[in-house]
Structures are given as structure tokens and as C-alpha cells.
Amino acid sequence: MKINSFIDCPNFFGRRKGRRLSKSSELAIKEGKKYLIKKKDLTKMFESxxxxxxxxxxxxxxxxxxxxxxxxxxxxxGADPFINTTAKCLNKLLLHNIQNVAIWPDDIRKIISYFPYNSISEIKLLFPDPWPKKKHQKRRLLQDEFIDIIYPIIKPKGTITIATDHDVLKKWILKKFQKYKKFEWLAESAKDWQLRPQDCFETKYEFKSILCNRKPSWFVFKKK
Ligand SMILES: C[S@@+](CC[C@H](N)C(=O)[O-])C[C@H]1O[C@@H](n2cnc3c(N)ncnc32)[C@H](O)[C@@H]1O
Structure with a gap:
């Protein structure tokens, strides 16, 4: 796969490529092709x-x-358009010979509308780019239109877990999901959003946020 084919998403404001890839990352991209999702294989993937x-x-x-x-x-x-970390992830998948992961190395918005309705048990969105400035809020992934797209693909009673350590984004998430009446926020007490859920692992951005003395929150919403 040509590396440049990762870099052609007009509505994406994040980074597609950082530092020059190491030899091992280039090799992982080559060897890890078997993990990459092809649109033509989606039906079979969801059926099986x-x-x-x-x-x-x-x-x-x-x-x-x-x-x-x-x-x-x-x-x-897993979906992520940033080639440097995607290569790292492919490297680990190959190293551990993991068989139950499929990677979309691009903006999720380019493929999610091809997913069948009621097909996803859980969505995880851990520490998405916060775009904290007001003038950049349109760049946040969690927009009303995006929630309209994910709602039907989540199975009934399926969940979406969103983690963030940015106060602006915390408020934004709660406002969006409270307005969208078809999800229920599962928190019953503070520990339900102050502690990482048992089915999530620590990520680099959670680690960074704790180093910087910020307080991450995890919001779990269930499809009614
Ligand atoms: C702040 S990082 C967090 C990475 C990781 N979840 C963590 O907690 O360490 C946000 C990630 O979301 C990816 N991202 C941003 N917009 C995206 C989109 N539209 N579709 C898929 N991934 C996206 C970025 O490339 C980046 O790797």
C-alpha cells in the first residue's frame, strides 16, 4: 500500500502523518495489510x-x-487515520499474531455509513481530539450528525463509551447525549464516570492526562 493513500481526507483536521516512519513501521504497514478492511469484504465480515x-x-x-x-x-x-500510530498498532498485532482485529486506517466517517444497522455491540472513543477552542468546535468528531449515524448501527442496549480529560469536551458530550433522547447515561454515582470502566485499558492519552494532573472522565451511554 502506498503511504500517500492514507492522506486524502478533505474534512479531516487532525494529523495524518508525523515523523518519518521507522524501518519497522514501514515493514509493519507492508506485512500488516491482512488486517486492513476492504469495503468489498464488509458484508462477509459483519455476517460472520x-x-x-x-x-x-x-x-x-x-x-x-x-x-x-x-x-x-x-x-x-479499529479506525484511525494517523499513519505513525497505525503502523505501531499493526506491529503489535503482527507480534502477537492477533486474529480478531480489523483495521480501517482512515477517518471513521468514510466507512461507518456502510456498517449494517444493529451490528455493533459497543463503540469506544477514548480521548478523542478535544478541539477546545470555540472556533474549532466544528472539528470535533462528536457532532449531532455523527450521533445520528452511529445510533442505528449500535445494537439495541449496546453502548458507547467516551473518555476525555477536557472540561469543555466533557460538557459538550453530556449536552449532546442528553439532547439525544435515545441514549441513556449509565452513571449512578460519581465513581461511574470518574473511574475507568473495567472493559477499558489505560491508553497513552489517559497516562498523559494523569501526568498533567488532569482528571479523565468516562461516559457510558446505552442505546434505549
Ligand atoms: C488524542 S488521540 C487518542 C488516542 C488513543 N485513543 C489514546 O487514548 O491514547 C485521538 C486519536 O483519534 C484519531 N482520530 C481523530 N479523528 C478521527 C476520525 N475521524 N476517525 C478515526 N480516528 C480519528 C487521531 O488520529 C488520534 O490517533
Whole structure:
């Protein structure tokens, strides 16, 4: 695969490529092609897997890989357009010979509308780019239109877990989901949003936030 084919998404404001890739990352991209999702294989993929977890913006892949290793009966779909971390994740998938992960190395918005309705058991969105400035809020992934797209693809009673350490984004998330009446916020007490849920692993951005003395929150919403 040509590396430049990662870099052609007009509405994406994040980074597609950082530092020059190391030799091992270049090799992982070459060898890890078998993990990449092709649109033509989507129907078969959804037909042959009953329990599918989607992680949007998997970064270095810490949560994706640990979860997949723990639950070999589930299929994990990871989407992330940033080539440097995607290469790192492919490297780990190859190293551990993981069989239950499929990678979309691009903006999730380019593929999610091809997912069948009621097909995803859980969505994880861990520490999405906060775009904290008001003038950049349109760049946040969680927009009303995006919630309209994900709602039907989540199974009934399926969940979306969103983590962030940015106060502006915390308020934004709660406002969006409270307005969208078809999800129920599962928190019953403060510890339900102040502590990482048991089915999530520590990621690089959670680690960073704790180093910087920020307080991450995890919001879990269930489809009614
Ligand atoms: C702040 S990082 C967090 C990475 C990881 N989840 C963590 O907690 O360490 C946000 C990630 O989301 C990815 N991302 C941003 N917009 C995205 C989109 N539209 N679709 C998929 N991934 C996206 C970025 O490339 C980046 O890797």
C-alpha cells in the first residue's frame, strides 16, 4: 500500500502523518495489510461476527490490542487515520499474531455509513481530539450528525463509551447525549464516570492526562 493513500481526507483536521516512519513501521504497514478492511469484504465480515466492538481513534492501540487478546470471541474494528500510530498498532498485532482485529486506517466517517444497522455491540472513543477552542468546535468528531449515524448501527442496549480529560469536551458530550433522547447515561454515582470502566485499558492519552494532573472522565451511554 502506498503511504500517500492514507492522506486524502478533505474534512479531516487532525494529523495524518508525523515523523518519518521507522524501518519497522514501514515493514509493519507492508506485512500488516491482512488486517486492513476492504469495503468489498464488509458484508462477509459483519455476517460472520456476532459480537463486534468498534474503537474510533485507537492511537497506539493499547486498548484495542489488550481488549482483543482478552476476548478472542469478539471482533474488534479499529479506525484511525494517523499513519505513525497505525503502523505501531499493526506491529503489535503482527507480534502477537492477533486474529480478531480489523483495521480501517482512515477517518471513521468514510466507512461507518456502510456498517449494517444493529451490528455493533459497543463503540469506544477514548480521548478523542478535544478541539477546545470555540472556533474549532466544528472539528470535533462528536457532532449531532455523527450521533445520528452511529445510533442505528449500535445494537439495541449496546453502548458507547467516551473518555476525555477536557472540561469543555466533557460538557459538550453530556449536552449532546442528553439532547439525544435515545441514549441513556449509565452513571449512578460519581465513581461511574470518574473511574475507568473495567472493559477499558489505560491508553497513552489517559497516562498523559494523569501526568498533567488532569482528571479523565468516562461516559457510558446505552442505546434505549
Ligand atoms: C488524542 S488521540 C487518542 C488516542 C488513543 N485513543 C489514546 O487514548 O491514547 C485521538 C486519536 O483519534 C484519531 N482520530 C481523530 N479523528 C478521527 C476520525 N475521524 N476517525 C478515526 N480516528 C480519528 C487521531 O488520529 C488520534 O490517533
Amino acid at each position: 461476527n456476532n459480537n463486534i466492538i468498534l474503537e474510533i481513534g485507537f492511537g497506539d492501540g493499547d486498548n484495542l490490542i489488550n481488549s482483543a487478546r482478552l476476548n478472542s470471541n469478539f471482533l474488534y474494528i
